[in-house]
Amino acid sequence: MNLFDIRNLSIELVGKNENTLAVDRVSLSMKEGEVRGLVGESGSGKSLLAQAIIGVLDDKWKVSADRFHWRGKELLHLPLEERKAIITKDVAMIFQEPMSCLDPTTTIGEQLEEAIDNSLLTGNFWQRRKQRKEAAIKLLHKVGIKQHTKCNKSYPHQLTEAMCQRVMIAMALARQPILLIADEPTASMESTNQGQIFRLLASLNQLKNMSILLISHDLESITHWTNTITVMYSGQFVEAGTTSQIFTQPYHPYTKALLDSSLKANSQVPAKSRLMALPGSIPILQHLPIGCRLGPRCPRAQQACVSAPKVKNYHGHQVSCHFNLKDSYR
């Protein structure tokens, strides 16, 4: 069964005169126990999508969707309180720059204990304090921090960035979520630390069968850790499929350009040669092209591209392009 299933989700920024369509009819679905990568460059609306899932967007944004199912329940029609109850129980999120997300004025221990809900503790009220402490220590052990007393006593600035990210993951795990949304968990981290965090997430996925939505701006850095990948560009759906489908046979010109421009994936290009690059830059929200938003930068663009393409499905490999590259692989 699908864990969640979103069809044609649109997110609009409500303006004085007109609304700006920041995310334009994006579909995303996840099975239980799956690791899905959500890839897009800056301004592609991937963080907005994640925020819409956990429902933290304020009145400035208008969210609408044809279907917004969480384990078979339509979330958008539920009253806010019920929706909150479901989301806080089952979904957790970790953010990029863990240092700035933790409270700098209190110790790690206090923040961790705060994240542990009363409903998780079983004892009488005089036992709770101790239980809470033990639960916090257990959480730290789960994410691979062995020196729990030292860690609990320190403030966020005293820990390294990778340590802070581990603490964030520990907080997210407090309610044993079914889905963990990781919004660029390793941005601005060294490669050794990146590996550590990804390995931790992968082990959580395998041991606890926790689904993970891994958001990143870099296609190549997450390919090793994901089962399926969804690519977005400038608020539009581009391509979705299994990791190997996306990686070996990208159908969309944009995905292909991303892979061609990546240096790790094709290390056989001669040094100092010119790299494949799309011309132009990512459009800003105020000046979005009509139709397919990649249009002005796309090497395969034709007249039909001024209308938005429909999503085509080839054996689970979805692509949204009028002139996709499927035929070129024969």
Added chain:
Amino acid sequence: MSALLEVSELSKTYTVRNHWFQRKAIVALKPVSFTLEAKKTLAIVGEMGSGKSTLAKLLVGAEKPTDGKIKLNGQGLAAGNFKQRCQHVRMIFQDSSTTLNPSLTIGQLLDEPLKLNTELNELERSQLISATLLKVGLLAEHMNFYPHMFSGGQKQRIALARAIILSPQIVILDEALASLDPSLRSQMINLLLDLQQQMGLAFVLISHDLGIVRHFSDNVLVLCKGQIVESGDTNTVLKNPKHKYTRKLIMNQQLQVAGKL
């Protein structure tokens, strides 16, 4: 041919107050020596705290070295002589949006180094600014724009324009490509390579992304805890790493892609 940049036994120690009157010395960079020729790129790789940013600061003159000499074209670079150094050694930082003054237009921003370092009059300066903007792939009209009107990739281009406007010989890129989006990053790499050919620039590239290092650089220095553990031709070092630390760095990066293919 004599080298463009010659660094010999350069080192940096910071002293911090440990306890009342005791002082503790922290060695950020142990003595390093290397040379760099024109039109070549030297990459410096290493983990956090390995002293690569310290080395960049020393080269550009933001910090005074504890010991050692930097020679440019056989001439010694004195620590306090900014007039001489500004013209020849320039730097681009990681986050371009915070290094551009938000209250100045691009024209004013680029005008500053010219006012301080050259004796050009106003007309010549504005001509040079528009020529430099064209060189980095922007338009001359962008002179009247403010930094917030540009996207991340364009801001990085402005930072590059500010670096090359004095026609320097060496440009230091301190993680300048790390925060860019992939499609803009390849554009930027292409632009940098073109400029290297046109202007005969030498680059010092500081990066932790070995993919970029492999593509971009001729020579590589591997720093670990302030010490050079390995150096030499990029291809030979990356294909045939001798030191344990280098192998670890390469392993960490290859794992992510190679595992899937």
